[in-house]
Amino acid sequence: MRLPTILMAAALALASCGTATVPEPDMRGVAVDRNAVAKSLFGVAATGSNLPAAPYGGYSRGCVAGAQQLAETGPTWQAMRLSRNRNWAHPETIDMVQRLSRKMASHPASNGIYVGDMSQPRGGPMTSGHASHQSGLDADIWLMPATLGLSRQQREDLSAVSMRRAAGAYTNARWGSFQHELVKAAAQDPRTARIFIFPGAKVRMCAEETGNRDWLRKVRPWAGHHYHFHVRLTCPDGAEGCVNQDPPPPGDGCADAQAWVDNILNPRPAPPADPDARPAQPRGELRVADLPQACQAVLVR
Template sequence: MLTRAVLLILCLAAPAQAEKLANKLFGAMATPSREDAMPIGSYARGCAAGLVELPETGPTWQAMRLSRNRNWGHPVTIQFLMDLSQTARDIGFGKGLYIGDISQPRGGPMTSGHASHQIGLDADIWMLPPRSLSLTREQREEISSIPVRSADQRSVTGNWTGVHHRLLKVAASDPRVDRIFVAAAVKIEMCRTATAQDRKWLQKIRPVAGHDTHFHVRLKCPKGARLCETQTPTVVELSKGGDGCDDTLMWWVTDYLNPPKSDGKKPKDEDAPRKKGPREFTMADLPKQCQAVLAAN
């Protein structure tokens, strides 16, 4: 057992970097580490070694918002996106896919935007079917996706099509995929229109706030990724044959949109320490291996 003296020495020997904001350090890295690919930690508290870049333009995709330098992912993620973009073109989703943020070159917390996308296994895909795959860098900063959810958040818009449904079904049916986050109205519509005989894949489609102009794909920890933390199963996954199309889904378009008013009483946990957000994480909050990822060539 370590003595107090030894513990003190270890603390004093820890690099000063450990208390620096992780998002500033990872956001400043322009290139990946030259290591074997490895997602480290969890989707919302981690980093990644050996990420690879999604080429800015391919035969069936374009990476968007290139100024963010977030078109980096685990090799499994990059291959998945290339595969899905080809399927998108083949089923009539324009010329393929416009792909938004994946991860920073070394993953980690970001200076803006996402809480997750930290280990190279998350990717945002625009709901806008591409008409052109020859957009310039400047055009990719200016163009926007399309909303498929109404302003009141309760229904889909006319932008939502059967091809969107097919694309999400293909993505959710891929064994590499853990779950896909969409606006609640999209999940409700997909539950309504899915056939009775083929619904198992729907359990991977998860309602979440926002996501009116894109869907967020999260991949499973790849085989052999020993430092990757597997996503905690949800009630839907633990239930037998659950597709997430039960009464709890309607909470997103009822109680969630109309939360009960405060009675003015002090919450019991008001004095509890506030949970840190990703942009407040220091290096000490991340897995210890992330220090080495930052220091690697």
């Protein structure tokens, strides 16, 4: 799936032209089965495409051209679960992760961060584990402090540590200043659109934050996400083929997180089932045709 010489030269010329808007890939000569299950094609790509870096589509229905691979080991980070080959992302995401790691390396509890799943080499639907992470703008960051120097096998075997108790209504004794400052630093990056983490963590951060609270708006409670948190970036400037998520509601979101916790502790009874309701249709697999057209060129170039 390498570019022919003439196409590679054209792609490199586009990458170096310095324009704010990255054009969609040239579709001439592209032949992809549009009815194929998308994850079966994106999931086997071993390297990124030889195209200018660009996210296409949305976080759960898209792909990424010109993805970069996060180095497996850096001075302040280690990529985990290397066998999955999911340490690829848009360059802005790579930069955000590296900046975050450098900031957290100064914390007394850690000398960096562990980085979980980002995206596949060309983004797109994954063979397992995530509905999002498709456009190269999502990254999972482990909540436990990092001890760098792990071997490849250790990165496969090491278990992430849960930070929750009572089904996510509260943090446990492992939560401390490192976790608070880690999430805060990620949220304060201007490129961050949202952070997903278990509701008890959001409630605790709301209670303990004494400085500027603007960053709390980006932190949204979500089921699970107690071993890691999920960072989602906004579309980069000029990325016309990229689709942003709607911004979070105004305010710090602390009341919403508390309501989520209250419902964990005292669940509201489910409404009675409508006997006349039609059963929900099972969600089908995304096909290549369901993704932006540019993703077909991302697959083959």
